[in-house]
Amino acid sequence: MLSLKIGIVDEIYKQWEDITWIKVKIGNKEEQAVNYNKLTGGIKKGDKVVINTTAVDLSLGTGGTHFVIYNLSVKDKKLKGEGHIIKLRYTPMQFKCFAAEEQESPYHNIIKKFKSLNGLIVAVGTLHSMLGPVAAMIKWLKPNVKITYIMTDGGALPLPFSLTVKELKEKGIIDKTITIGHSFGGDYECINIYTGLIVAKEVIKSDVVIITMGPGIVGTGTKYGFSGIEQGYILDAVNTLQGKSFAIPRISFKDKRLRHSGLSHHTITNLNEITYSRVNLILPILDNEKNKIILNQIESSKIPKKHNIMFVDGSQIEKALRYFRLNITTMGRKYFDDKEYFYALGATGKAIAHQLQQNR
Template identity: 55%
Template sequence: MISKRVGIVESIVDQSEGLDDIRVNINGDIQRAYNYPKMSGKINVGDEVVLNTTAVELSLGTGGYHFVITNLNNLESNLTEGGHIMKLRYTPFQVKVDSVEEQESNYHKKIDEFKSLNNIPVVVGTLHSMLTPFVASYKKNNPSKKLVYIMTEGAALPIYLSKNVDTLKTKGLIDSTITIGNAFGGDFECINIYTALITSKEILNADCIFISMGPGIAGTGTKYGFTGIEQGPILDAIKKLDGNPIAIPRVSFADKRDRHIGISHHSITVLKDIVNVNVNVPITNYEDEKLDLIKNQINENRLKDSHNIIFIDNKNTKEDLDYFGLKVRSMGRNYEQDKEFFDAASTAAYYVTEVCDDARRKDY
């Protein structure tokens, strides 16, 4: 199940608090690897490291690099000082975190006394690459409002892997991060989506919440076999806690797979068969032919019978990204190659700005 090799650290290409991009010498071959210093210890050139080489040997596109399991020259590491909640439980890699909910937490009482989200807009994406265009458009129009990002366990588990999050936090565009389930490394740790939503409101005073998995997504070409299906239960949770659930549809006209053209079959499956509550689905007013296809998909699947479909003019995505000096890429494609995908996430931000944020009213 796990392929392991021993290598020598040849060079350190890039370093941050949570992630080291290194090159390792494995039997004379120089290869790329990632080290999480909080998990596997600080790294130095010349250190001998044990590597998980499974993904590279499988030739995976996402996650196709080695990971340091342990540094034989530095066995000490420390993810958090306090806390009693374990993530990656009952595995050799289990880590201890200081979870917001636990009894010793300063926030335990606030979590326990929670009543309602009071219609806070909560936007749910299915791919991590939806985060940056949403954040750019939301913060361009709402620079003083607090935006919280909740990262689920649907893909990458350490938030440190996301260079998007690192960039957005460095630029001050994400105010706080929360990691849930077995995902870890956020500013706050929570056991599940419910307590993460409560934390966003009661502790972080969020004006808007964005939820998606970290980098990477698994799909099988089957109706239900994809990790993005988590969007449905998350939307249900938002409604249960009296929040305003907003779903970003996965839209593309550049994908070579027919099932992802227009509104992806992933989004149609979630909206038609998985989510149990009425949610808001902002749709960009694309070019006529593309918009016609999307409207046909909506009608054929009777999505208007269950959800609030809103068509919004938005030609500002690229301008918003450029304003903050941000680059985007999804499935190997940049903005110019798959603009409709990134526009969909940006349009959700305009929906929040134009309809939800000011009054938090129920009559949206």
């Protein structure tokens, strides 16, 4: 069940076109909440709101904030905007959006005539924190490339919740965004990963596409019970449409959970069992001991036979992050706390930049 409470908006401390961060008074306590302006309407100080407190009640990390689901102070709530595709379907929060595929869209015929991605470079990750470093490395090495981010519905559904995406767009690191499935709020809305990729290629004319879920990943400590398993079948989708696929590896030697030590089981499970087509896996060059651990993990799997593996020096990621003044964290850890994680992302970005150079 939902956990719902009524509060009074006490302060508006961040406000953009799609999202407003507020302080709301619940009884005698002032707590943080989020209002999605295009979902629940505008909001102002003094408004009486119904908020969903479920995430905070469960003491969750990412997403551990309240969310406005109804503003009792706004009387006029009329259906606005174009489109007829429903997202969050058959829930109390279902809403319509204008999908790029629908018949009234100016892109409908372009999508219908699609034939092939024709080698479009697509990098697929499992964590939202992978987006910034990979994109920054590519853009630092190849400033004129057009990078599109496709956000899946494996994590946060509203793209405006991601402060990372906002920063990357403001700094010109990513150029356009697409939200697929039940995620929403991108520059383009699409129904699934296939049409999302087609829009990235045919409408946006992207040079590189990076695909990850939004903030927050669901995990259960079981082999298949994690939302990042989507990486496996998304890589196959890229190859089905004749793109050039890169699997972004998750590597850490600072994560205390054994299943994520070295090359994470997320990467191993996806590439060993879930992905059927051949993809490119770029691994970072680390010190001898850590490289040996990763090699042992790979050699005990089917990955070397199924996929293309290349080792690349990703240490320049520090310079790329510093150049763009990015302070990306993963599981609360910064660059100096978990260098190998970032080296893996730098290596992937560097390999993609090299591939772009070869394609010219």
